[in-house]
Amino acid sequence: MAALLPISINPNPLAKKMSRSNPSRPSRTTVAIMSQDHPYWASVHAEIEVHLKQHILVRPPLSVSEPMHHFVFSAPPSPGPALCVAACELVGGHRDQAIAAAAALHLMHAAAVTHEQLLSTDGPKTKPKPRPMVHSPGIELLTGDGIFAFGYELLAKSMDPAQNNSDRILRVIIEMTRAMGSQGMVDGQYHEILTLCKQSRYYKYVCEKKEGGFHACGTILGGAGEEEIERLRRYGLCVGVTRAFSNRVEEGNEMETMEVVKELRSLALKELEFFHEGKAEAISSFLHLSSL
């Protein structure tokens, strides 16, 4: 059976490097670093993890659920899930309203990563060191499909007549499908396999498509108005792309990359100015973290 790993949504680059270099090792250290330095993000992370563990069970047929469990809990971090919760709270929603969507965002990300491993054998290499393949290509393909489906199921199941939240959940499903579909993730991945993404403008395009479409979910679930939704959507887009560019520093293009990061950070902070002073403190700390 695959090792049962905690997810790692912490954007700490050291932790990320660790989890990438050996995806089959537990990343508890990540959580520990977060807990000390950033209790807010640690608590968000912990609640998403609990939700995922409650729902991603190893049950018959084991041949299908074990690889699914493995890929979900060994996926590298992405900013979407934690930002989803923080955005919901920023607009006055309760954390519970966003946890299922945050977990679904992690599942979408994990499924995309699982399928990307298959892409790395098709066309020019886009990642310098793809992770070693644990399962056969067929299992990776089917497991990714199963995780996608379960992500939408988890989200749809969070409907609650007492909260009268069906319309919001359907709107979030539409957001998520667009982010994952041919105008979003799929487009980004396609362009990633076509190019080596050495040029910043191509790299930015790929990152925007892959990272940028997921950031309205928490705001919608928290009951925000359209202006707040758009502000936090753009904030999330900037954070996601900043994050991807920050990781790129390791791969060269330092000067150009740092300039893009600086510009994106500035744009991101500008979006938060819309909110009352002090209210956006928690969510803005993520940006600070992600460009460490």
Add this chain to the structure above:
Amino acid sequence: MAALLPISINPNPLAKKMSRSNPSRPSRTTVAIMSQDHPYWASVHAEIEVHLKQHILVRPPLSVSEPMHHFVFSAPPSPGPALCVAACELVGGHRDQAIAAAAALHLMHAAAVTHEQLLSTDGPKTKPKPRPMVHSPGIELLTGDGIFAFGYELLAKSMDPAQNNSDRILRVIIEMTRAMGSQGMVDGQYHEILTLCKQSRYYKYVCEKKEGGFHACGTILGGAGEEEIERLRRYGLCVGVTRAFSNRVEEGNEMETMEVVKELRSLALKELEFFHEGKAEAISSFLHLSSL
């Protein structure tokens, strides 16, 4: 650009053979045969096709949308979409209430078929003659992912405040994700690549997982009660498996296969006895067709 093909949901085995043997040829003949002999199914088919054509557009980025268009409109037939509409009408719903779900069911099927082509190169061959691969494996993988996402989007977008149908749509999304996920389609496909499915009991298991989970959608959208939903779910399961077994006759195991088909037909008709005489005539004619 990929040829723009009409979908073929007609279960006529001759038409199916044609569309399989040359998936890049238009299958208009299929529709013509249906129109003459079965105006009800022809009209259902035509409305689903119109809905798909309105929503599956070739638009930028063409590199992503063209293969998507191709795979959606060249997928071989499956009984799910037409039965979805018929079940909705049987329980007193209007056809419009089920068309988006029927189109989404076709998209799920088309995406699964697209990914299955990739599986046929992994492990023992499960189909005697896999279709020739038009696109690279990377494109097939990403296109399938994009089609899955769009299927859920199409369904979620069919929410209509005037109809107050959000709860029903969310329930249908849950049904569809389960049918596609690790307990449904993925499990069936996994077992299909593991075995050559020569033994009827394995083949039946695979068919039940792959074909059987999609048949409550139209009934839910038509506003049926739980008993009606369960009856038509089981009817759809029997029809789907009957259909798969009927096609298997060509591949040997004739006697055993015919026995299974006979038993399934009998079970399917039993489910329809629950409905007032005459009301289930349209939907029962599909069973008759599918075992031709």
